[in-house]
Amino acid sequence: MIRFLSILLGWLLLSAATEPTLVPDVSDRKIEIRYSFHGTQILVFGAILYPNGVVPDGQTDIAIVLRGPSQSIRVREKQKLGGLIWVNADETRFRSAPAFYAIASSRPIKKIVDANTADIFELGLNSLQLSPSSGMAVDAEHRFEQGLIDLRSRNALYANQAGNVEITNGVLYRAQIDIPARVPVGRYTAEHFLIRHGHVLAVATSNIEIHKIGFERFVAVSAVAFPLEYGLVVVALSVLFGWSAGVLFKRI
Amino acid sequence: MKIMDLYLPIANISVNAFAIILLGGAVGILSGMFGLGGGFLTTPILIFFGIPPAVAAASASSQLTGASVSGVIAHLRRNGVDLKMGYILVFGGILGSFFGAYLFKLLQNSGQIDTVINVLYVVLLCTVGGLMARSAWRAIVAQRSGDPTPVRTRHHHRWIVALPFHWRFKASGIYLSPLAPLILGFFTGIMTELLGVGGGFILIPAKVYLFGMRSKVVAGTSLFQILFVTATATMVNALTNHSVDIVLAGLLLVGSVVGAQVGTRFAERIPPDYMRLGLAVLILLVAFRLIIGLGIHPDEIYTIEVTR
Numbered sequence: 001m002i003r004f005l006s007i008l009l010g011w012l013l014l015s016a017a018t019e020p021t022l023v024p025d026v027s028d029r030k031i032e033i034r035y036s037f038h039g040t041q042i043l044v045f046g047a048i049l050y051p052n053g054v055v056p057d058g059q060t061d062i063a064i065v066l067r068g069p070s071q072s073i074r075v076r077e078k079q080k081l082g083g084l085i086w087v088n089a090d091e092t093r094f095r096s097a098p099a100f101y102a103i104a105s106s107r108p109i110k111k112i113v114d115a116n117t118a119d120i121f122e123l124g125l126n127s128l129q130l131s132p133s134s135g136m137a138v139d140a141e142h143r144f145e146q147g148l149i150d151l152r153s154r155n156a157l158y159a160n161q162a163g164n165v166e167i168t169n170g171v172l173y174r175a176q177i178d179i180p181a182r183v184p185v186g187r188y189t190a191e192h193f194l195i196r197h198g199h200v201l202a203v204a205t206s207n208i209e210i211h212k213i214g215f216e217r218f219v220a221v222s223a224v225a226f227p228l229e230y231g232l233v234v235v236a237l238s239v240l241f242g243w244s245a246g247v248l249f250k251r252i
Numbered sequence: 253m254k255i256m257d258l259y260l261p262i263a264n265i266s267v268n269a270f271a272i273i274l275l276g277g278a279v280g281i282l283s284g285m286f287g288l289g290g291g292f293l294t295t296p297i298l299i300f301f302g303i304p305p306a307v308a309a310a311s312a313s314s315q316l317t318g319a320s321v322s323g324v325i326a327h328l329r330r331n332g333v334d335l336k337m338g339y340i341l342v343f344g345g346i347l348g349s350f351f352g353a354y355l356f357k358l359l360q361n362s363g364q365i366d367t368v369i370n371v372l373y374v375v376l377l378c379t380v381g382g383l384m385a386r387s388a389w390r391a392i393v394a395q396r397s398g399d400p401t402p403v404r405t406r407h408h409h410r411w412i413v414a415l416p417f418h419w420r421f422k423a424s425g426i427y428l429s430p431l432a433p434l435i436l437g438f439f440t441g442i443m444t445e446l447l448g449v450g451g452g453f454i455l456i457p458a459k460v461y462l463f464g465m466r467s468k469v470v471a472g473t474s475l476f477q478i479l480f481v482t483a484t485a486t487m488v489n490a491l492t493n494h495s496v497d498i499v500l501a502g503l504l505l506v507g508s509v510v511g512a513q514v515g516t517r518f519a520e521r522i523p524p525d526y527m528r529l530g531l532a533v534l535i536l537l538v539a540f541r542l543i544i545g546l547g548i549h550p551d552e553i554y555t556i557e558v559t560r
Contacts, residue, residue: 086367
C-alpha cells in the first residue's frame with residue numbers, strides 16, 4: 001500500500017514536472033435570477049502553472065468554453081407553401097444541443113488549432129457535437145445546424161468571442177463572458193484549455209450554477225409542482241382585482 | 253427605464269413593467285368603451301414583445317377574467333343576465349376549452365400551432381376590424397347627411413329554428429333549442445383556449461342577429477360566459493402546459509381593471525363612431541403585421557422546441 005502510494009506520488013510529481021497545469025476559477029459560482037434580471041457578466045480566470053515556474057518561449061493560447069446544460073431539441077424549418085404562406089415544413093432532432101455555449105479565446109480558434117482538434121474538444125460553434133437524428137442528408141443536417149446556431153447566436157445564447165481572453169505575463173488569464181437575460185437555468189461548466197503549437201496541453205473546469213431565487217423561483221416551481229393551486233390563485237387574483245377596481249371606482 | 257424592468261418567471265424574459273401595465277390599461281379602456289374584452293389585441297401585442305405565444309394567450313385569458321368581473325356583478329344587480337342561457341353557454345364553453353387544449357397539444361406536436369394561431373388571428377382581426385370599420389363608417393356618413401341610422405331588427409335565423417328541442421328562455425324572451433347556445437359556447441371556448449380571446453365580438457352579434465335575444469340581457473350574458481370560460485381556460489392552461497405567468501397576468505390586470513373603469517366614463521363623452529373607426533384601424537394594423545409574418549417574410553425561418 002505504501003509502495004503503491006509512493007509510486008503514485010512519484011508519478012504525479014513527474015507528470016507535474018513535465019506538463020503545465022491550469023488553476024481555474026470564476027468570479028461567481030452562483031448566478032441568481034431575480035425580479036429585475038436583465039443579464040450579467042461573468043469573469044472566468046485562472047493561472048497557468050509551468051513546471052519549475054519557467055514560462056516557455058513561443059505563443060501560448062487559452063480558450064474558455066462556458067457551456068449550459070445539454071438539451072434534446074427539435075428544430076423546425078419554415079418553407080413557403082404554394083407561394084402564399086410560410087409554414088413549418090421540415091424538422092429534425094438534435095439530442096445534445098447545449099442550452100448555452102460561449103467560447104472566448106486569446107486568438108481566433110482557427111489560428112490556434114486545426115479543425116480536427118477543434119472537433120474533438122468542441123472548440124467553436126461549428127465544432128459542436130449536436131448528435132443529429134440519423135437518416136438525415138448531410139446538406140440538410142448542415143442547414144438545420146446553421147439555422148440553430150444562427151437563431152441562438154442572435155438571442156445571445158451562442159457566442160463566439162475570439163480575442164477576448166487576456167493573458168498577463170504568460171501566467172494569468174481572464175475573460176469576461178456575457179450572460180443574457182434569456183439564459184436558461186441549470187448547471188454550467190467553464191472549460192479552460194491551454195493550447196500550444198496546435199495541441200491541447202491542459203484542460204480544467206470550473207462549475208457555475210444559474211438559478212432563479214426568491215419569488216421568481218417560487219413561481220416557476222409552483223407552476224409545475226402545484227398546477228391546480230397555482231391556477232386557482234391566478235383566477236382568484238383576477239377576480240379580486242376586477243371586483244375591487246369596480247368597488248373602488250364606484251366610490252370616486 | 254431599466255428600473256421598470258421585471259423578470260417574468262414563466263415567460264423567462266425581462267419586460268418593461270410599465271409598458272405591460274400601459275398595454276393592459278389601453279385594452280381596458282377599449283373594453284370599457286365598447287364592451288369588448290380586448291383579448292384579440294392583448295395576445296398579438298404580447299407576442300410582438302417577445303413573449304412566447306402560449307404564455308401570451310394563457311396570461312391574456314386571466315386578464316379577461318378580471319376585466320369581466322365588475323361588469324357581471326353590475327349586470328346581475330339589474331337582472332341583465334339570462335342565467336339559464338348563461339349556464340348552457342358556460343357549459344359549452346368549458347367543453348370547448350378542454351377540446352381546445354386537446355387541439356393545442358395535437359397542433360404543437362405536428363409543429364403547426366404557431367401558423368394556426370396566426371392564421372386564426374388574421375381571419376379574426378380582419379373580420380372584426382372590417383365589420384367594425386364598415387358599421388362605424390356608415391354611422392358617420394348617416395350622421396353627417398342627417399339620415400337616420402338603419403336599425404337591424406332581431407329575428408331567428410332559419411337554421412337555428414331547425415334545431416330540435418325548443419326551450420323557453422324567459423329573460424331573453426325567446427324559444428330556442430339549447431343546442432344553439434351550446435354550440436356557440438363550444439366554439440368560443442376553443443377560441444378562448446387557443447387564442448386567449450373572450451369572444452365577445454362573436455357572441456354579441458350571434459345573440460342579437462342569430463338568437464334574437466332581448467338586447468337588455470345580451471351584454472350581461474356574454475360577460476357572464478366570458479368570466480367563467482376564461483377562468484376555466486386559465487385553469488386548463490395551468491394544469492396542462494404550465495404556461496400561465498402570474499406576474500404578467502398581474503401587470504395586465506392592474507392596467508386593464510383601471511382602464512376599464514376609465515373607459516366606461518370615456519364612453520359617455522366621446523362620439524363613439526369615430527372611436528370605433530379608430531379601433532377598427534388599429535385592429536386591421538395588427539392583422540397586417542401578422543399577414544407580413546405569414547405571407548411575405550416570417551420573423552424566423554427556424555424555430556426550436558426543447559423536447560426534454
